[in-house]
Amino acid sequence: MKKIHGMLALFDTAPAIYQAANTVREAGYKQWDVFTPFPVHGLDGAMGLKRSRVPLFTLVGGFVGFWTGMFIAWYMGAFDYPLIVGGMPYFSPVFPFPVAYEMTILFAAFGTLGGMFFFNRLPMHHHPVFNYEKFRRLTDDQFAVVIEAGDALFNEEETRRFLEELEPLEVVAVYEDEEAVSA
């Protein structure tokens, strides 16, 4: 017996998926998602998504980077091996500024990319939606709404009927991986 992951409705235009996302949100579903081949402008609002928290990682990265830059210049030049060069001070916040500046950007960039992967739980090479036979179209030119079985309002029959009212190309059930169920 295959375990159901959710109910998928396929659409072929951006306005249709936008309308569908609005309707699903208004119906009160919580555990659901939309799959699109490109970022559809306005869909975050239609889905009621909160603002992304990736900037937190960027901020922390930038902060750590700046102080790392300043710290290594102080530690290496003024603490571990003080050496007079050109009559300049062992340490000053001015001359290592370019180094701290670049380190700020470097760490913030890693933080941003890392934050994106963290919040998206990527890399994840297995997901039930990949089992959908037309998944290829979802990274090409079609769009889908998936209402997951874990949602409190999910009911195989009713959710199917609800999605069919949105006039999609088709509504199909998406199942979990066989191995994942037996494991």
Place this chain on the structure above:
Amino acid sequence: MPRAPIIENARSFAWITDKVCGIVEGRAPRWWWIGFILSGMLASFTLMGLIYLTAVGVGVWGLSHPVFWGWAIINFVFWIGIGHAGTLISAILCLLKQKWRTSINRAAEAMTIFAVACAGIFPLFHVGRVWFGWWLFPLPNSNVIWPNYRSPLEWDVFAVSTYGTVSLLFWYMGMIPDLATLRDRVTMVYEKRAAEAKTAFAKSFEFAFYQFRRVFYGVLAMGWRGSNRHWSNYEMAYLLLAGLSTPLVLSVHTVVSFDFAVSHLPGWHATIFPPYFVAGAIFSGFGMVLTLMLPLRALFGLHDLITQYHIDCMCKICLATGSMVGYAYAIEFFIAWYGANPFEAFAFVNRAFGQYAWAYWIMITCNVISPQFFWFKWARSKLWLVWILSIFINVGMWFERFVITVTSLANDFLPANWNYYSPTAVDIFTFMGTFGLFGVLFLLFLRFLPLLAFAEIKSVSPQADVHGHAHGNTDKAH
């Protein structure tokens, strides 16, 4: 006046996917193999030059008293500068919401990364004992000494390595959705190619190639599935990386210019250097983007995605930055006179009329005069002319670095020190070889990675509008 459409002939999403993916999914065209073999042969010059240099010493380059910064630093600044257009297109134009960037940003970012790789070779080998190159980084070594943070050369190490790394991250992150599309097409492509394979050898090759592509795109795509919850974080991360790359790209050539400006040499010690170098870098980079994209557009038939509008935009940026560079040349002369420093005044008169006057006038012709054609629509629409002018820009910007570096060093404060600097054959072959290296990397990119950022192109096409204004501003195309 209606805006020119970014995608001509109102192409569908599927058409865009097929067009761009087709470049890496079809067989390599004959010109690709010819280009690849020639580039590989050319790249071997760099390899041989560097082996010879490592074996014998930096004396095999034309460096001698008083010119100890010759072609190596010129080539370094030249290649780094070329990279700047890629970051400008991907970051600054993203913040400015210039939608036309989506058709050219991927290739320009690839150009950035390969240009930085070519640039890095020169300072690395200029240190002489290249096996100690890692001393540039703040790593503990057996001499228990550390890099000197008071030196602009050390700032440069941080600036350039950060630039290379962040450009790579940005490039890769931008590619993830497109790699996912390629991944999802792998099986379909294999079925088609296997059906065409006649011999047993061809069949097993197709199978091996299929396995390679399955793993290669599968791993790189990170399991991207186009979820809008992911897109939301992804878009935010993209915007942040654009915001981080903008001060980064401006700082990189600023720090490169500090290599010169922080010294006390007449002709180098000038506060105008940072903005002047950044403008020059963007100018040279757009020259290179045009040099690369015009042939690619014709070879792959990308006329609907890289339109005359895109070419106009790039030409105008060349015109603007080229004029800024020309203005900087003029201001340098003005300040040399107005500053009333006899050494400074001499350095500039000597540039224009001294022993390197030939290089100076090549620079002026290529950098100041040639972009002025881009004022005119007829010049921008004659693509052969645009292409030739883009080559002039590349040449001119190399000569700018030659003029700055060599004229100031060769004729410094004491006339008894003066000398005439010439490169050796090793210099010339090592530099020419980097074009081969660049070509090899770029051709591999064409074959294996998506040339255009098609997910982004789709998102700016009229049919992506959720309120159904698909025919609002493309009506005139019918």
